[in-house]
Amino acid sequence: MIITKPTNVSLIFVPIHFGGGHSGASLGPAALKATNLHKLLNFQGINVSQEIDINVPNVSDIEIQDPKLRYLDQIVDVCNAVATATQDALEHNCFPVIIGGDHSYAIGSIAGASNFFRKRKQELGLIWFDAHGDMNTQETSLSGNIHGMPLAKSLGYGNPKLTNILGYNPKIKSENTVLIGLRDVDDLEKKVIKSSEIASYTMSDIDHIGINDILAKSVKQLNHNVEGIHISFDLDVIDPQYAPGVSTPVEGGINLRESLQIMSYLAQYGKICSLDIAELNPLNDIKNKTGELACNLILTCLGKNML
């Protein structure tokens, strides 16, 4: 099996919180930097080619235009910058790790990765780890928070300003999408997910089938159709016992060993091309426990072994 052991990575930090309304999410990138990620990557033989801090506007004095899509224009700007940085990293043979920040920025990272493969007439696959569906649109969302919508946007549903980043949609086909770890899904989202071709696995499925078999099924399904797979990992997929530092914790998540097993499995599969680590919120964390785990997850995804 090919091992995903990139020699060059690009760290893209996105200190955004207004996709979710939990201000601590903007501190996620700083908490990750405090884990010494850069040095630890170097110890692992990985060169950090660039560290990019995406410019995120201060929204405290911006009036919300549309309560159904809060901070739409600001999020579009951030996602455009994230898309460019992600695509650029891939063009330069660097593995992009995009660190948030609330999950809304994934609209941008997926757009960038998708466009890289599109230019080569290839397709991108997506594995989305999350307690939530992130499949809302302005029609179904109760909060208007865009961090509950990024998967829907990447699949082409919802407001064109978000679905058409980089000028096309959808970024991903639903049959090339896998959703893992679900346990807190809105009723309308349930209908959308069930009626789509997305392969979705709840926590109950993980209990019944086991995470390894789910990953094996997932990569087997995607392998035929796609050249690269983007991983969008919302830290709230992990149980708050191990990852309290997230904006919207939900009991009953995967445990610490399962989270590391996911990354070690994916590291052995050659098509992983880019990684989001989203929703780190140090204001809810305990002594940067979740930040340290996030760091370990990144290192493991990039080939760190226990022995």
Ligand SMILES: [Mn+2]
């Ligand atoms: Mn999410």
